[in-house]
Each structure stands twice: as structure tokens, then as C-alpha cells.
Amino acid sequence: MEYCSPMTMQKLLTAFTVFLVAITIKAQTEGDQLFATDQVVTIELTFTQEGFWDSLVANYETASYMLADLDITDQTGTYSFPQIGVRLKGNSSYGHPGNKKSFKIDFNEYVSGQNYDGLKKLNFSNNFKDPTFLREKIYSDLCLSNDLPAPRTSYADVYMNGTHWGFYTVIEQIDDQFLDWNMEDDGGNMFKAGDAFDGPGGEADLVYYGADQSSYTERYEIENNEDLNDWTDLIAFIDFINNTTDAEFETGIDDRLETDQYLRSMAMDNLFSNLDAYINSARNYYIYHHEGTGRWNWIKWDCNEAFGSYQGGPMGGGLSMTELDLHYVNNSRPLLERIMEIDGMQARFDDALCYWINGDFSSAKIQEEIDRYYELIKPYVYADENKMYTDIQFENNIYEDITTGGGPGGGTIFGLMSFMEARLDFVEGALDCTAVVAIDESSAHDAFFCRPNPAGQVVWVQTIEPERITVFDLKGQQVLQAASGWVDISALPEGLYILRSDSGNTTRLSVVR
Structure with a gap:
């Protein structure tokens, strides 16, 4: 047996410790310090300028930044x-009465390389038109837990120059870091839908307006690769959407779009009547x-008007948000219109609807989310003297509709649970999803999962004991059986699947190429 000197042993232990730390760091995503824990952080902004608020308001139209110092206190320290x-920042949310406006901070604006747990920018939403302070948070959670690209969210209590400014929802910035963490790729072009608040003519509707790039610059904003400023790929995609036959569209869309991801995103917007989105406002x-x-990836943004709160939808035509047609799409939204018009594509959309109906689109799931955050945020909501609604409206709107006065954010606002109950009553009679395999979340076990997920060729299926795994598509058809462990999925088409173990546990798998 060879002798190992104390110095050699110390070097080995040091190297092993560094290795373990490296693994731990790699396993974490930048921003987890803020977003991975249910918490309310404290934000203290200090401006040296006299009349700082007037200057912030004056800078609103030009989106110009102002200098400030920042202290953030989270569960790990200050x-x-x-x-x-x-x-x-904000459009309709800027109509929030008083000084509690939405805002953005940029750690890099004046000091290059400065960041908070890897984050370079953060957005703070004033919860305009949401007495519950829960809509954006719940919707974001549901997106992320169902593998839909969306920003992470948290909560913050904000002070400016020592004055309590209010309670905010913190929203992750969609930028190159977001792409790295979610797509493992950040070199392609990313575009943001324009706001279209200047009336018709500015919607990011994905309608083809010719090959000239200038025809699209009022409708979309390029968010990266600005130096190249090459919109050729976007225009080619829009051309394909609008100027192909039904057969060409149906056979070619999966080569150009993460279609199942997109269909689940649109189905979610429909079911939750989130109409300040592509299906209606094209924003x-x-x-x-x-x-x-x-392929193009669809990323959600700004979902504070989910649960039927958007008032610019089809309500003017007498259609209730709780009875929104499951195939509803506003005029001139060709990407979704074509899906609804082609039988095979509409069937895939119905599968996406059933994915939600048999999964997280349930009163029980929303109640679970409410229970998770209500006690956390309640004292901060009550302490917010600048909030848009009263304490009683905060409490009541979780479970029932409320009616407020006129002006921005006024009118009838659906309660979270009252909306769910009415919407579920309508959906139950509009689409039969009984043939589609559902996930029984109560039976799921932490030791039953698959990695990586999404996967393309093989996937590791973890079970408590070795057992048989059956794979179903969203129509409930069995497509594969295998033993737990490494499973070859190379023969499965792209899409979403349900894995069920013989012991009754279920989980989801997304197959991509």
C-alpha cells in the first residue's frame, strides 16, 4: 500500500472540495437567490438628485435611466x-393612480459587469388591474412547471429615498442570460412584440407585409444582434406562415417552430382568458x-391580465370571458388562424387544450397556488398605502368578482376562483378530454422523474424500484413500453408524452430533435 503524505492528502481534499463546489454552482441557475425561494425581498433605492421623482417621470417617454444606489435584502443578507x-416603464400600468409606477433597474447601466446573482436587469410590476397581487405570479409558475419559456417572478417591498413606495412583483428580464438558461443558445435573433398602443397598424400579428424590413419595425423590436440588425429570418418565417398552402404549412411548420410548445402556450392563454396576448391583442x-x-421558440411576457381581466377583448361583442370559445382567435392572427382552419392542426391544438384540462387547469391547482403565497404577501399588501385597491378588495377578489369605480383598472374584475369555476363549467361542456391520459399529481413521487427533459434520443427514467414504464401520447395512445433506467426514445415523434409506471406514478416528457 502506497503512503499518502499529509500534504498530498490535503491537496486531494482541496481539489475534491473545489470539484464539489463547481458541481453545486453549475447545478444552480443565476438568479435562484431571488427566484428559487418564496420570499419578499426589500429594495431600497437612493437618489441623490433633488426632485428625483419628477425627473423619473420626465424620462418616461424616452426610457432614459436615472442614477441611483441600491440595497437589496433577501433571505441570505443585504x-x-x-x-x-x-x-x-409600462403602458396601461402607467395609468396606476399616484406615484406607484412600474419600473426597471439596470445593474450595468453605469458600472459594467455589475450584477445581482448573475442578473443584469430586473422589472418591477405595480400589479395594475390585479387586486390579488397573484395573477402574474400564478401564471408564471404554471408556465414554468409545464416547460413553457416564461420569466421567473418574485416579490419585493420597495423604498425610495427612505419612503415606502409599495409592494411589487419582480419579473425576470428576457435577455441573453434568459436564453442561455432556458435555451442553452443565445446566438439567434430574438424579437419582442411591439405594444401597438398607437392603434391599428402596429400589432405584432405575424401578417406578411412584404420583404422590406421597414414594414415590420413598428411591429417588432429586435432584442439582440442589434449591430447586424438582420431581420431576414423573421420575415422568412412570416412569409411561410402567410403564403403557403395548407399542406405545405402542416408539413413544414414543425421544422420552423417549436409547435407543441406554441400550441400549449396558446391553449393556456385561451383557457385562462389571457387576452392581452397574441390570440387577441397580438402583444x-x-x-x-x-x-x-x-426553430422559433415562443416566450410569454406580461400576463398580469390573465383570469379574464383584459377588457380589450371580445367582451364588446357580448361574449363573456368565462365562455370564450375554445378556438377563439382575433382577426388577422395568421399563425393561430391557420392552425384552427386545418383539421390536423386543430386536432393538435385540442390535444394541447386537453393537456391543460387534464392537468393544471383546475380549481384545486389554483387554490394550491393561492395557499402557497397568500400568507406570504398579505402583510405587505396591507402595508402598501399606494396600492390601487383596498385590503377588502384584495381579500375578496381571490374568491369572487368585484366591481370598482371608473378610470384605469376600474369595472368588474373576475375573482381568481370564481373565474375558474365558471370557466371550468363552460369548458367541461365544450370539449371531451376523457380519452386523453391525465397526470395524477397526487400520485407523483419525487423519485419518479425523467432526465434530461426535454430529450431527443435517450432519457433516464428514475423509479424507486425497477419497473415497467408505459409511454402515452396526448391522445391516450400507448406508444412505447420499456424498463426504467435508460430508455430509447429516438423513434418517438416530437411532442409531449405521459410516462406511467406500473406502480401508478405519472410524469411528463417533452421529446425534441
């Missing part, structure tokens, strides 16, 4: 950031052209 940028989304796959 972190100070000198010289960060602050600006007001509040990003699309990213993945360099590795060559």
Missing part, C-alpha cells in the same frame, strides 16, 4: 450596488430563433 440605472410575447434547432 447586498449594495452603487450607481445602478432606474427608469419607469406581450417574444420569439427566439434557436441557432441549434433552426
